[in-house]
Amino acid sequence: MHCEKCGWEQDEGRVDCARCGIIFAKMHRSLRPAAVPLPPIHQSTGARLLEEWLLVTEESVNPFYFAGRVLVFFLLTWWGWRLITTPLETNYTGEFFLHLINLPFHEAGHLIFMPLGRFMTILGGSLGQILMPLICLGTFLIKTRDPFGGSVALWWTAENFMDVAPYINDARAMDLMLLGGFTGKEVDAHDWNNLLTMLGWLEYDHRLAHVSYGIGTVLMLVSWLWGAWLLRRQYRRLDW
Known part of the structure; x- marks a missing residue:
């Protein structure tokens, strides 16, 4: 029907x-x-796929689960607003608690991409911390069919783009403290100084950093809209 x-x-x-x-x-x-x-x-095939994969909700929503999702949504909104409204030059993302969670995936990315050569080994750090939440996003949508979890993973992806931005911005100055407790000036271990030097793009470090931060901002806004839409639909199906 x-x-x-x-x-x-x-x-x-x-x-x-x-x-x-x-x-x-x-x-x-x-x-x-x-x-x-x-x-x-x-409806076109694209609209059906959008509905089935990105906006599907349970037939009957548990109020306890719904309350938990609302709490998560408001936390992500609060944290995200702080990230969006704080200039990347302050390195606020480097002091944000998620930076320590992103760091192991950054270091693992260097090892995973090592067989692909020096350039990809260096780039693999930043790629690794961005790919991890994208893998979570795919898992939520394909494996568990949980679009709200997908919106959270998209938010995390956005946060990682913002987390990388100050590192890119520091490519020429190399003032940021690295993992070993040294700055890039003291050791030849600054990923983005090496990457942009190899590409001949070192003079564009600030511009590329703002692009990365801008991508993170846009993705974060999309994650909020996606999550809010899902919560609205779930509210209408609460099993009181």
Whole structure:
């Protein structure tokens, strides 16, 4: 059958629409006797995939789980706002608690990409800390079918782009303290100084840093919109 409000095709016998969440019985009571059902709205394959993979919610949402998701959403909003509104030059992301969580994935990335040569070995550190949350994002969407978890993973991906930005910004100055307790000036271990020197892009370090921070900002805003939309749909399906 098709929902009379949005046209979404679904199994017979449902009490509410799997897409828009309207309760069919309430809708029928609100319709005038002469009302004629709208024809089903044709959806493209892309729209169906978007609905099935990114916006799917449980048929009945546990209020306890929902409250936990709301708490997580507000924490991510608060932390994210602090990150977005703090200039990257302050290296606030380097002092943020997630920096210590990102660091092992950064170091592991150097080892994972080592077989691909020196350039990829160096780049692998930053790639590793960005790829890890992307892997989590794919797992939430494909393996566990948990789009809200996916929105959290997207937020983490955004935070990693912001976390990398001060490192890129320091490519010429090399003033940041590195893992071994030395600055890049004291040891030849500054990833982005080496990378941009090899590419001949060292003079663009500040510009590239702001691009990375901007990508993180955009992804973070998208993660908020995605999470808020999912919470709105889940609220309408709470199992009180």
